[in-house]
Amino acid sequence: MGAECCYEVSQIAYIKLVLHALKHPSAAVNGLLLGRLRQDGAASATVEIADSVPLSHSQIGLLPALELALMQIEEHFEAKGLSVVGYYHANERHDDEELGNPGKKIGDHIFRYFPRAAVLLLDNAKLAKLPSGKGRDPVVQLYTRDSSKSWRQAGSDGSNQLTLKEPAANTVLLDYISSEKWQEIVDFDDHLDDISKDWLNPGLFN
Amino acid sequence: MAGAAEVARLDRLETQIENGGGGAWEYLCLVRKLKARRSEKVLNHGLTILNDPKARSRLGREEWTLYEQVAIAAMDCQQYDIAKDCIAVLSKEFPGSIRVGRLEGLLLEAKGSWAEAENAYARLLENSPLDQAIHKRRVAMAKAQGDLSGAVSLLNKYLETFMADHDAWRELAEIYVSLQMYKQAAFCYEELILSQPTVSPYHLAYAEVLYTMGGLENLQTAKRYYASTITLSGGKNTRALYGVCLCSSAISQLTKGRNKEDKEGSELQSLAAEALQRDYKQRAPKKLPLLVSMLKNMKLN
Numbered sequence: 304m305g306a307e308c309c310y311e312v313s314q315i316a317y318i319k320l321v322l323h324a325l326k327h328p329s330a331a332v333n334g335l336l337l338g339r340l341r342q343d344g345a346a347s348a349t350v351e352i353a354d355s356v357p358l359s360h361s362q363i364g365l366l367p368a369l370e371l372a373l374m375q376i377e378e379h380f381e382a383k384g385l386s387v388v389g390y391y392h393a394n395e396r397h398d399d400e401e402l403g404n405p406g407k408k409i410g411d412h413i414f415r416y417f418p419r420a421a422v423l424l425l426d427n428a429k430l431a432k433l434p435s436g437k438g439r440d441p442v443v444q445l446y447t448r449d450s451s452k453s454w455r456q457a458g459s460d461g462s463n464q465l466t467l468k469e470p471a472a473n474t475v476l477l478d479y480i481s482s483e484k485w486q487e488i489v490d491f492d493d494h495l496d497d498i499s500k501d502w503l504n505p506g507l508f509n
Numbered sequence: 510m511a512g513a514a515e516v517a518r519l520d521r522l523e524t525q526i527e528n529g530g531g532g533a534w535e536y537l538c539l540v541r542k543l544k545a546r547r548s549e550k551v552l553n554h555g556l557t558i559l560n561d562p563k564a565r566s567r568l569g570r571e572e573w574t575l576y577e578q579v580a581i582a583a584m585d586c587q588q589y590d591i592a593k594d595c596i597a598v599l600s601k602e603f604p605g606s607i608r609v610g611r612l613e614g615l616l617l618e619a620k621g622s623w624a625e626a627e628n629a630y631a632r633l634l635e636n637s638p639l640d641q642a643i644h645k646r647r648v649a650m651a652k653a654q655g656d657l658s659g660a661v662s663l664l665n666k667y668l669e670t671f672m673a674d675h676d677a678w679r680e681l682a683e684i685y686v687s688l689q690m691y692k693q694a695a696f697c698y699e700e701l702i703l704s705q706p707t708v709s710p711y712h713l714a715y716a717e718v719l720y721t722m723g724g725l726e727n728l729q730t731a732k733r734y735y736a737s738t739i740t741l742s743g744g745k746n747t748r749a750l751y752g753v754c755l756c757s758s759a760i761s762q763l764t765k766g767r768n769k770e771d772k773e774g775s776e777l778q779s780l781a782a783e784a785l786q787r788d789y790k791q792r793a794p795k796k797l798p799l800l801v802s803m804l805k806n807m808k809l810n
Contacts, residue, residue, distance in 0.1 A: 362717070363687070364686040364689050365686060365717045365718065366717075367717050367748070367751065367755055368717075368748070370755060371751055371755070371803075374806070375796075375799045375803055378802055378803065379799055396653065396655060398655075404688075405689065408689075495747050496513070498747055498793040499793055501795070501796070
């Protein structure tokens with residue numbers, strides 16, 4: 304894909320994924336990114352990541368829960384004009400900065416339906432520095448698939464920028480972290496254990 | 510593996526303590542029993558008791574268990590000084606104890622001093638070569654350093670000797686899944702089902718791995734194990750009910766055009782679908798339309 308493509312993450316999507324990771328500090332977590340493609344001109348486009356749905360905090364390499372979630376999430380968000388545009392992942396270990404194979408495989412699957420699919424990998428080092436810095440940078444790394452079909456980290460060649468839609472997102476995030484908001488977040492795994500728990504997390508930010 | 514009811518009790522106790530209703534010691538005992546990982550709360554409530562001489566003396570000999578529990582919780586919260594102090598108290602009371610030696614090794618691990626921890630454990634193993642906990646710490650260290658294949662080979666070696674250690678089989682299965690080595694993971698679950706045939710989580714995990722592997726035979730076996738999970742769990746396991754539907758749908762896709770076998774199979778799928786819809790109607794009515802629509806799509810396939 305030679306065309307320029309930007310990725311813009313909304314506050315809701317961004318905060319949910321970080322909170323999800325914080326709720327399960329000793330496990331890998333993942334989730335889906337929902338959004339739409341916005342054509343900005345003849346040669347450039349932006350993928351608007353409008354929302355995210357937390358999926359799992361255990362046995363990420365297994366298919367059944369992923370398939371169920373994809374079916375139900377796609378259907379739900381179709382009505383809102385959004386589709387699955389990417390995937391997020393947070394590694395189990397603090398110093399693991401690579402996108403592992405399970406994440407790549409899920410990314411590949413999403414890529415088949417949305418060629419500008421984004422994979423966001425939580426950057427633990429940046430997350431740890433968040434309270435001290437005045438960072439406007441998102442605490443995630445963006446991966447996209449290049450022409451050689453491998454997932455590459457964005458920024459290494461200047462293209463495929465990731466920005467936060469709301470500039471104060473990190474401030475809001477820090478606020479939620481200090482109030483331990485991550486305790487309330489529900490993922491699809493939690494729903495399967497207790498269906499009264501809602502993976503849409505309505506009212507999380509009220 | 511803690512049941513939902515016990516976890517609920519744990520949560521209730523947590524809230525109770527927060528609201529000043531007491532119950533800290535009961536909470537700490539339950540956390541120990543369920544092997545739950547609630548280190549911040551354990552550290553908080555445990556220290557409150559330990560720092561109060563009267564409360565401490567009321568514990569009698571259980572005082573030492575609490576020191577151990579608080580030490581581990583402290584390490585999990587990166588409060589290494591507190592951990593060190595607790596270990597010092599235990600060391601004084603139980604000089605030369607291997608159990609205390611393990612805690613010292615654990616603290617080295619927590620700080621990331623892998624080589625020193627490895628040495629500490631090697632020394633302890635010299636005197637107690639069959640100490641299972643220490644062998645497993647070495648697996649944990651490999652895993653913590655990102656050496657999953659090392660962890661796998663250590664675990665396999667461990668299981669040659671300690672083949673009845675169910676936790677170890679489960680851990681190995683989970684590592685295999687994370688490495689996408691599904692056949693090997695399936696083998697582990699087979700071992701677990703053979704030794705504990707009425708534990709439904711093993712049937713469920715086995716089914717999920719088989720489904721992931723795919724292929725007609727695996728899907729048919731997966732469906733059987735989803736079914737046995739449903740039986741063993743009194744029909745209440747949502748994942749297993751969904752699993753039956755997923756398997757049926759995948760199987761019918763693979764056998765399109767072949768003879769319609771398995772009338773029993775389609776009954777099972779209908780029952781599972783009905784059970785899911787009943788449950789959602791009662792407990793998650795907002796999600797019912799999505800479920801119904803999904804089931805419809807799966808049947809059409």
